Amino acid sequence: MTSEVEHYPVLHREIVDTFKDIDGNIIVDATVGGAGHSYLLLKNFPEKKIIGIDKDEYALKRAKERLKDFEGRYTLVKSSYKDIDEILDKLGFDKAHGFLFDLGVSMFQLKNQRGFSFQRDDFLDMRMDKDQKLTAYDVVNTYPEHMLENIIKKYGEERFSKRIAKSIVEHRKKRPIQTTKDLENIIFHAYPRKARYGRIHPATRTFQAIRIEVNNELEELELALKKAIERLDKGGRIAVISFHSLEDRIAKNLFKEYGKLKKIKNLTKKPIVPKEDEIKENPPSRSAKLRIAERI
């Protein structure tokens, strides 16, 4: 084990179960990350192969290390999952038999100097793809106040979005807001005094909102899920693990819509959530929700 934090694959037993009985061997891990899930799938199913996608170059480096015992059974691609159809075309696959989306950021992204976390003091970056131009710094320092307010409200579901956007704009007039701690501090003081010490830290929702904006997360997710459903072979399964209500709603609504079109059968009327023992071992799994559908 390296000195860096290992990512613990969320709902790993349930994911292995999901792909246990599918016909066909090609599974697309659309968010391969540190390859925690892919490793388990390759280990448990010797006949299966993985196409692992990630936007983050560093994640792919880690995935390659993790999967070193399975040479020849996996292909790693640096891309957004929104281009899942082009990726399959390029690799010569018409259909896949499984798709896995494990959304959000991984532990190693949070613990490295990537600007995702207000627990650390880093440059306000938040890009998953380092080749992309737009950073959190740009969003925070250049977006007009009304856009900031909208983003924080919509993507953060933050009730104090107006106060936070106003305070950001006031502060950046004096000097640019450079780091995660600068931003955390501004948000904390923009909160009404009485609300500052609630269940979650005041900066949590705003950081989520800015991350979603920087990485265009919701649009890309919707596009990718639609493409994945179309490219899923009959009897194949798609699994989506989400960590907040906006992502979960996208999966839920699409499964409903494609269910009505008789393209898929929803296998989880209610999402699967981690059991007590998993939450104890891995507290961040607490908010995970898994939805599974099968192509008909």
Ligand SMILES: C[S@@+](CC[C@H](N)C(=O)[O-])C[C@H]1O[C@@H](n2cnc3c(N)ncnc32)[C@H](O)[C@@H]1O
């Ligand atoms: C929670 S982690 C996945 C962890 C992985 N399942 C494991 O077991 O190690 C999510 C990963 O998705 C990647 N990601 C986020 N948005 C993406 C996108 N649009 N396209 C491709 N990868 C994306 C992130 O870079 C991150 O590595």
